[in-house]
Amino acid sequence: MVAAWKAAGLSYNKYLAVAARVVRRSLKDEPRLKAERRGQFELKFAKWENGKQQESKPLSTL
Amino acid sequence: MNTFRVARSALRAKPMGSLLARRTYADAAGPADKIRLSLTMPHQSIYQANDVIQVNLPAESGDMGVLANHLPSIEQLRPGLIDIVEEGSGNKQFFVSGGFAVVQPNSELSVNAVEAYSLDQFSPENVKSLLAEAQKIANGSGSEQDIAEAKIEVEVLEALQAALK
Numbered sequence: 697m698v699a700a701w702k703a704a705g706l707s708y709n710k711y712l713a714v715a716a717r718v719v720r721r722s723l724k725d726e727p728r729l730k731a732e733r734r735g736q737f738e739l740k741f742a743k744w745e746n747g748k749q750q751e752s753k754p755l756s757t758l
Numbered sequence: 759m760n761t762f763r764v765a766r767s768a769l770r771a772k773p774m775g776s777l778l779a780r781r782t783y784a785d786a787a788g789p790a791d792k793i794r795l796s797l798t799m800p801h802q803s804i805y806q807a808n809d810v811i812q813v814n815l816p817a818e819s820g821d822m823g824v825l826a827n828h829l830p831s832i833e834q835l836r837p838g839l840i841d842i843v844e845e846g847s848g849n850k851q852f853f854v855s856g857g858f859a860v861v862q863p864n865s866e867l868s869v870n871a872v873e874a875y876s877l878d879q880f881s882p883e884n885v886k887s888l889l890a891e892a893q894k895i896a897n898g899s900g901s902e903q904d905i906a907e908a909k910i911e912v913e914v915l916e917a918l919q920a921a922l923k
Contacts, residue, residue, distance in 0.1 A: 700909050715872070718888060718910075
C-alpha cells in the first residue's frame with residue numbers, strides 16, 4: 697500500500713514536518729510555545745548555472 | 759633477506775587472534791536481559807543508552823515489542839505511542855510524531871523521532887479543535903497540497919486522541 701502522503705507527491709521529509717507541526721500544536725500552552733519557536737525555520741536555496749547564481753527560493757516552495 | 763625475517767617474526771609475536779577476540783558484541787552490551795535504549799529528537803534526547811526491559815513501538819508494519827536480543831531491524835514509525843517498560847519504575851509512554859527505530863545486533867535500540875512528548879503534556883481540547891479543523895480541510899475543496907497535509911494531520915490527531923483516552 698502506498699501511503700497517502702506519497703500518493704499526493706509529498707516527500708517523506710515534508711510528511712515528517714507536517715506531522716511534527718501538528719504534534720507541537722496539540723501541546724498544552726507552556727510546552728507548545730517553547731516547541732513552536734523551535735519549529736520555525738527558514739532555508740533558502742539557489743542553483744548556480746554558468747558561474748552565476750540563479751533566483752533564490754525558500755525551501756518551503758518545494 | 760635479513761630484514762624480511764625480522765618483519766616476519768614481529769608479525770608472529772603479535773598473534774592476529776587476540777586482535778579479533780578483543781571486541782565482541784557481548785562486551786559492548788549491558789545486562790543480558792535488558793535492551794539499551796536511546797530515544798532522541800533533533801533538539802533533545804530523552805533516553806541516552808539507558809537499560810530498559812521492553813520497548814513497544816508503533817511501526818509502520820504493525821505494533822511491535824522489542825526485548826533484549828531482538829533480531830536486528832529498521833522500522834519506520836507511525837505517529838503513535840511508544841511504551842517503555844523500565845525495571846522498578848513501571849511503564850513510561852511517549853507520543854512520537856514519526857521517525858525510525860533501529861534495532862542493532864548488540865541489544866541496542868535507537869529511536870529517532872522529530873517530536874516526542876509524554877501524554878500529560880498534550881491538551882485534549884487542542885487536539886479536538888485541531889482535528890475538527892483538519893477534517894474540514896481534508897474533505898474540503900482546497901489545493902491538492904492542502905488536502906494532503908490535512909490528511910496527515912488527521913492521521914496524527916486521531917492516533918493522539920486514541921492515545922489520550
